[in-house]
Amino acid sequence: MPKIVLHHYWRSSCSHRLRIALELKGVSYEKVAVNLLEGEQNADAFKRLAPRGYVPCLEVDGEPFVESVAILELLEDLFPTPALYPLIPKERAHMRAVVETINAGIQPLQNLNVLQRLSEDQTVRAQWVRHYIEAGLTAFDTLLGSRAAAFCWGDVPSVADVVLVPQMHAARRFGADLSQLSRLVAIDANARALPAFARAEPEAQPEAVQ
Numbered sequence: 102m103p104k105i106v107l108h109h110y111w112r113s114s115c116s117h118r119l120r121i122a123l124e125l126k127g128v129s130y131e132k133v134a135v136n137l138l139e140g141e142q143n144a145d146a147f148k149r150l151a152p153r154g155y156v157p158c159l160e161v162d163g164e165p166f167v168e169s170v171a172i173l174e175l176l177e178d179l180f181p182t183p184a185l186y187p188l189i190p191k192e193r194a195h196m197r198a199v200v201e202t203i204n205a206g207i208q209p210l211q212n213l214n215v216l217q218r219l220s221e222d223q224t225v226r227a228q229w230v231r232h233y234i235e236a237g238l239t240a241f242d243t244l245l246g247s248r249a250a251a252f253c254w255g256d257v258p259s260v261a262d263v264v265l266v267p268q269m270h271a272a273r274r275f276g277a278d279l280s281q282l283s284r285l286v287a288i289d290a291n292a293r294a295l296p297a298f299a300r301a302e303p304e305a306q307p308e309a310v311q
């Protein structure tokens with residue numbers, strides 16, 4: 102078993118994705134907290150691991166990896182069971198597309214330094230974020246089509262749930278309107294009822310501020 106170290110922030114949705122995947126796959130790992138509100142992501146020591154100054158960063162036997170979705174694929178390769186991606190190429194491509202509606206279509210637009218550059222006004226920031234969350238999650242739900250059941254892709258958790266749950270957490274935090282997204286609300290609740298998802302929750306991290 103390689104030595105795995107996760108550099109993360111408790112409320113970062115990209116970090117939350119990796120905690121879920123590591124827990125689902127039963128991988129033992131150490132956590133190093135990076136406090137984004139105190140600017141620790143911009144410290145030289147952290148930027149030597151993650152040059153853009155973003156969490157998460159995952160060290161595998163001392164080798165740093167960045168970009169959470171690339172890391173999810175690395176974890177799938179290193180720890181294939183339980184599988185979080187479909188094996189059928191077209192289904193795998195559809196799942197990657199669903200993942201990107203959040204990874205590329207929502208998360209970058211709610212990122213801390215983007216909001217700081219956008220406006221000092223919390224109301225402006227909230228309206229901006231809610232727009233992208235509601236539009237992106239609506240597309241996510243449509244793309245799931247008839248695959249959705251207890252989870253996004255049928256009856257077992259997949260990488261689609263791994264990215265959905267952190268995004269739903271952020272949606273609630275930013276006050277997005279989820280009234281038209283009852284299917285995603287139910288899937289999110291089903292996933293969070295599982296111990297692996299519960300252990301990965303932001304509020305379950307020791308440094309969480311309530």
Ligand SMILES: N[C@@H](CCC(=O)N[C@@H](CS)C(=O)NCC(=O)O)C(=O)O
Nearest residue numbers: 113114115155156168169212213214
């Ligand atoms: N595409 C990157 C995005 C990483 C990212 O945006 N991380 C956020 C937290 S979720 C961050 O570290 N923000 C620090 C900042 O904005 O200064 C990934 O998926 O890992």
